[in-house]
Amino acid sequence: MPELPEVEIAARTLADQVIGLEIVAIEKLDWERMVETPDLASFYALLPGRQIRALGRRAKWMLLTLDAGWTLALHLRMSGIVFVAGAEVDTDIYTHLVLALDDGQRIFFHDQRKFGRVRLLDSAGLAELDASHGPEPLDDQFTPDVLAQILDQRTTSIKVLLLDQKRIAGLGNIYANDALWLAQIHPLRPSGSLDADEIVRLHNAIRVVLVQAIQNNGSTLRNYRNGYGQAGQNQVHFLAYDRADQPCTRCGATIERIVVAQRSTYLCPTCQPAQRMPASPEYQREAGEAA
DNA sequence: CATTACCTGCAA
DNA sequence: TTGCAGGTAATG
Numbered sequence: 001m002p003e004l005p006e007v008e009i010a011a012r013t014l015a016d017q018v019i020g021l022e023i024v025a026i027e028k029l030d031w032e033r034m035v036e037t038p039d040l041a042s043f044y045a046l047l048p049g050r051q052i053r054a055l056g057r058r059a060k061w062m063l064l065t066l067d068a069g070w071t072l073a074l075h076l077r078m079s080g081i082v083f084v085a086g087a088e089v090d091t092d093i094y095t096h097l098v099l100a101l102d103d104g105q106r107i108f109f110h111d112q113r114k115f116g117r118v119r120l121l122d123s124a125g126l127a128e129l130d131a132s133h134g135p136e137p138l139d140d141q142f143t144p145d146v147l148a149q150i151l152d153q154r155t156t157s158i159k160v161l162l163l164d165q166k167r168i169a170g171l172g173n174i175y176a177n178d179a180l181w182l183a184q185i186h187p188l189r190p191s192g193s194l195d196a197d198e199i200v201r202l203h204n205a206i207r208v209v210l211v212q213a214i215q216n217n218g219s220t221l222r223n224y225r226n227g228y229g230q231a232g233q234n235q236v237h238f239l240a241y242d243r244a245d246q247p248c249t250r251c252g253a254t255i256e257r258i259v260v261a262q263r264s265t266y267l268c269p270t271c272q273p274a275q276r277m278p279a280s281p282e283y284q285r286e287a288g289e290a291a
Numbered sequence: 292c293a294t295t296a297c298c299t300g301c302a303a
Numbered sequence: 304t305t306g307c308a309g310g311t312a313a314t315g
Contacts, residue, residue: 003309003310006309075310076310077309078298078308078309078310079298079300079308079309079310094299111298112298112299112300113297113300114297114299115311117311156292160292165310172309172310174309175309218309219309220309221308221309222301222308222309223308261292261293262295263310264308
């Protein structure tokens, strides 16, 4: 499921409900492989008694800042849902982690596909997680110049680069597709081939699609829910993602589906040309003569 | 760099 | 039955 907007909304809606509460027990943990660090014995020993001080997000990681310098980091991967519920809600076979809180509520980590991951990190572990990701696209420090440096000289396709969390944080398949459509850039263009104007367009497009998705409480295709168990509304606003064979809302051409890096990729063949249109006089003269 | 693996459910 | 799904790590 979740990309940056969905994790952001999930973190915000969790914050409304659990800040200041204490984790009193690990009530259920039936998929032990989801705990990446520390070892299980330490996880069981360290978590009870921790107070939840703040909620945050880094890339697609939800961060629960605890006392004593600990951070509980949750990654929802494809199908994870983190929500709060009281004792009246039963766990099901997909609920793999339940944290009991001191007000009687519980944090549920529900994950149909079991790809979700949990880390309990000290300050060094948190710094390591931070350092392993690229810049946050919604930060003020993320400027077109920063994006230009990330793209510079790279031959890898722009779509693959946008999905690489080490280069830029938070984009997944939906918003990478939509940002490229909005910027009118073909997903297979080599990253280093974008000119200054295209980089400015892409920088702006990334922010626009993410901000709009947050305003719409994220996208729910199948599993995604916020911290109250509610679905998002952004899925009706997709620009290119999942719109194969439908008309481009900008030019009316038919949206195509191709596969890039084993991921479905949607583009408008008219608005997102495979080759950048060179503006040099030589090209224009040749183009004119050929025509 | 491209495949494959990790999991499960659902629609074609 | 096959292919596909908001992601990433581990392989050739």
